[in-house]
Every structure is written in structure tokens, then in C-alpha cells.
Amino acid sequence: MKKMHVLFITRPAGGGMKEHIISLINGLDPQKFAIYVAGERDFIQNMNPVNKHITSIPVEIKGDCSPKSDVECIYSLIKLLFKNPFDVVHCHGLKAALLGGIAAGLTGYKNCIYTVHNDVSFDAGQRIKKKGYETAERFSSYFFRYIIAVSEGLKRELTSKRGIPEEKIKVIPNGIDVKRYKTSGNVNRIKEQMGIPKNSRVIGTIARFAPQKDLSTLLRAVSRLISLVPDVRFIMVGDGPLRPQLEKEAENLNIRDKVIFTGYRHDIPKILGIMDVFALSSRTEGMPITVLEAMVMEKAVVATGVGGIPEVVKHGVSGILVNPGDEAALAGGLLRVLNDKELAQALGSAGKKTILERYTVEKMLESTERLYLEIYKETKEKPQQKKKQDGG
Numbered sequence: 001m002k003k004m005h006v007l008f009i010t011r012p013a014g015g016g017m018k019e020h021i022i023s024l025i026n027g028l029d030p031q032k033f034a035i036y037v038a039g040e041r042d043f044i045q046n047m048n049p050v051n052k053h054i055t056s057i058p059v060e061i062k063g064d065c066s067p068k069s070d071v072e073c074i075y076s077l078i079k080l081l082f083k084n085p086f087d088v089v090h091c092h093g094l095k096a097a098l099l100g101g102i103a104a105g106l107t108g109y110k111n112c113i114y115t116v117h118n119d120v121s122f123d124a125g126q127r128i129k130k131k132g133y134e135t136a137e138r139f140s141s142y143f144f145r146y147i148i149a150v151s152e153g154l155k156r157e158l159t160s161k162r163g164i165p166e167e168k169i170k171v172i173p174n175g176i177d178v179k180r181y182k183t184s185g186n187v188n189r190i191k192e193q194m195g196i197p198k199n200s201r202v203i204g205t206i207a208r209f210a211p212q213k214d215l216s217t218l219l220r221a222v223s224r225l226i227s228l229v230p231d232v233r234f235i236m237v238g239d240g241p242l243r244p245q246l247e248k249e250a251e252n253l254n255i256r257d258k259v260i261f262t263g264y265r266h267d268i269p270k271i272l273g274i275m276d277v278f279a280l281s282s283r284t285e286g287m288p289i290t291v292l293e294a295m296v297m298e299k300a301v302v303a304t305g306v307g308g309i310p311e312v313v314k315h316g317v318s319g320i321l322v323n324p325g326d327e328a329a330l331a332g333g334l335l336r337v338l339n340d341k342e343l344a345q346a347l348g349s350a351g352k353k354t355i356l357e358r359y360t361v362e363k364m365l366e367s368t369e370r371l372y373l374e375i376y377k378e379t380k381e382k383p384q385q386k387k388k389q390d391g392g
């Protein structure tokens with residue numbers, strides 16, 4: 001079979017979605033796939049792809065609604081799709097799916113798929129805006145042959161809240177490159193660099209500082225914990241629109257001296273290496289890559305049981321699950337792990353085993369390549385068979 005030409009259309013993204021896209025474009029076999037990435041120039045350049053066979057196509061896809069820019073983007077994508085006979089068009093993020101889907105529909109493309117990474121409507125705030133996001137996702141789904149959900153939990157949301165037919169949704173869980181996640185450097189030296197006393201125990205989270213992560217609840221849980229375990233330090237890795245508010249909340253809770261805001265970090269394995277417990281307080285999730293990262297490094301995980309998290313973290317086996325918004329339960333879970341080293345080690349060992357068995361980047365790539373081939377056969381081979389039958 002000839003090399004397949006795959007076009008990725010993506011909006012500017014950070015965090016897990018960006019890691020997911022980078023893993024795909026770098027991991028797909030260049031002997032089988034020619035990769036093209038359409039998106040904002042700065043975003044594509046910042047991805048630093050290792051795969052030199054990738055073709056970058058600058059297209060202005062803004063994250064927010066911008067009618068003039070959006071129409072120009074659709075026009076650019078239409079010209080791109082007319083000019084190049086891509087075998088598969090793969091959109092990431094709702095904005096890319098909406099604009100890319102319209103362009104594909106107008107050019108007659110039947111080979112498009114869309115990966116849903118999370119429930120974007122949760123971050124919408126106002127009810128009208130939330131409804132708009134849900135309507136946009138439902139509308140855009142009509143342009144796609146398949147929709148990829150990164151977890152079974154997200155698939156349930158798409159069918160129950162968006163009305164998308166179950167048979168149209170394929171579940172391909174996120175996966176990580178486990179070879180990257182090894183403890184590196186001297187733990188005490190890293191602690192010293194971050195201003196953490198050598199004997200302090202460390203709770204950490206890695207997240208975008210946005211409403212769906214509910215980091216306020218996590219701060220309150222840590223505040224409860226510090227009153228019982230004064231030597232604890234809390235690392236918050238990441239950034240986002242809520243950072244000033246969260247820093248103020250830490251001050252109001254009188255724990256600002258125990259909380260370290262690191263900003264974005266590129267040395268995640270090193271940062272995870274100094275954590276005793278990894279915490280996640282999200283209200284909604286798809287399949288959080290940060291949880292996979294913590295688990296493969298044998299960190300005990302205490303997280304909310306939302307979205308795809310319960311598919312990875314089995315309560316009492318590979319982590320501790322609590323209800324979203326319950327700061328007392330979250331504090332209790334963290335305290336339980338900190339006070340029981342044997343439990344923490346058992347959870348960490350089981351977590352790593354889970355990741356190695358089910359959530360590697362190799363498994364994600366294998367499933368994605370299989371879907372690409374399925375789409376190729378459906379859109380290329382069947383029409384040719386039909387022509388033979390008509391001619392015969």
C-alpha cells in the first residue's frame with residue numbers, strides 16, 4: 001500500500017492535548033505516513049517535532065470565536081483540501097473540528113475524524129455560552145466519519161449530552177512514552193533548588209489553572225492537611241487564567257509559604273521525582289496525561305473519580321478516588337497516603353503496572369494507525385470495488 005497522507009488540523013493548545021498531538025505526529029511511522037500539520041505558525045513551531053518528515057502548513061485558527069478570522073480560516077482550509085488529496089483528515093479540539101469540518105463538508109471529504117480531549121462546555125461559564133459549545137460540538141460531529149474519545153467516560157458524555165450516535169465514537173485512550181519517565185537528579189538537590197526542606201513531604205499537582213481543574217478545592221484540602229502535618233509542602237505546576245486568584249487564595253488560607261507555584265515546567269519527570277503524592281481535583285476530565293505520568297513513576301495518586309480517571313485509577317488498588325468538590329475527602333485521602341508508606345508503595349507499584357500494560361504511546365499509536373487504515377479502506381477501496389461491479 002502506498003504511503004498515506006494524513007492532515008492534522010489543530011487549534012493552539014497546551015497541556016495534555018499538546019502532548020497527545022506531539023506523540024502522534026512524532027510517533028507515526030514515516031515509512032507508512034506522510035504527516036501534514038495545519039495550525040497557527042507559532043503553535044506548530046513550539047511543538048518542536050522530532051519527525052523531520054512533517055510538513056507544516058500555517059493556518060490562522062484562533063482559540064476564541066472570531067468571525068472574520070474563522071471565515072478566512074475556512075477559506076484557507078478549503079483551498080488546502082482542494083489542492084491536496086489527503087487520505088485522512090484528523091482534527092483536534094472543538095474549534096479545529098468546527099472549522100475543519102465545515103471545510104471538509106464543502107469540499108466533499110468523507111475521510112475526516114475528530115479527537116475529543118475533554119468536555120469543553122464545562123469551561124464555558126455562562127449557560128448560553130455553554131449551550132453554544134454543546135451545539136457547536138453536536139453540529140461539527142455531522143462532518144466526521146468517526147469521533148475519537150480518549151476515554152469511555154468521555155464517550156458516555158458525548159452520547160448522553162451531545163446525542164452523538166455510539167457507533168460513531170471510537171475510544172482510543174491516551175498513552176505516554178514510558179521511557180521518558182525515570183527519576184533523574186538528586187531529590188534533595190532539586191528540593192533545595194525549589195526552597196523545600198530536605199525532610200518535608202511533598203504533595204504535587206500538574207494542571208492548567210482553569211475552572212474545570214477546581215484547584216481551589218485542592219488548596220482548601222491542603223490547608224486542612226497542613227494543620228495536621230505541618231512539614232508538608234505543596235507544588236502547583238502549570239499556569240493559566242486563574243493563577244492570580246489561586247495565589248490570593250493561598251494567602252487567605254495562610255498557607256502561601258507552604259505552596260510553590262512553579263509555572264510551566266519542561267522537566268516533569270524531575271518534578272514528579274520529588275513528590276510523595278500526586279493530587280488531581282478536576283470536576284471533569286477526558287484522560288489526564290498527568291495522572292498517567294505520575295503513575296508510571298510509581299507515585300501514589302489521589303484524584304477525583306471523574307471522566308476517564310476511574311478507568312485508570314482503581315480505588316484502593318492503584319490510587320485513591322474521591323468525589324469532586326469534596327475537600328474533606330480529598331484531604332483525608334492525602335493524609336491516608338502520607339501516613340501509610342506501605343500503602344503508598346503498593347498504590348505506586350500497581351499504578352505503574354497499569355500504565356505499562358494499557359496506556360503506552362505504542363498502544364495509542366497502534367490503535368490510531370489501525371483506525372486510519374480502516375478509514376482508508378472504507379473511502380478508497382470500496383468506491384473502486386463499486387466501479388468494477390458497475391463496469392462488470
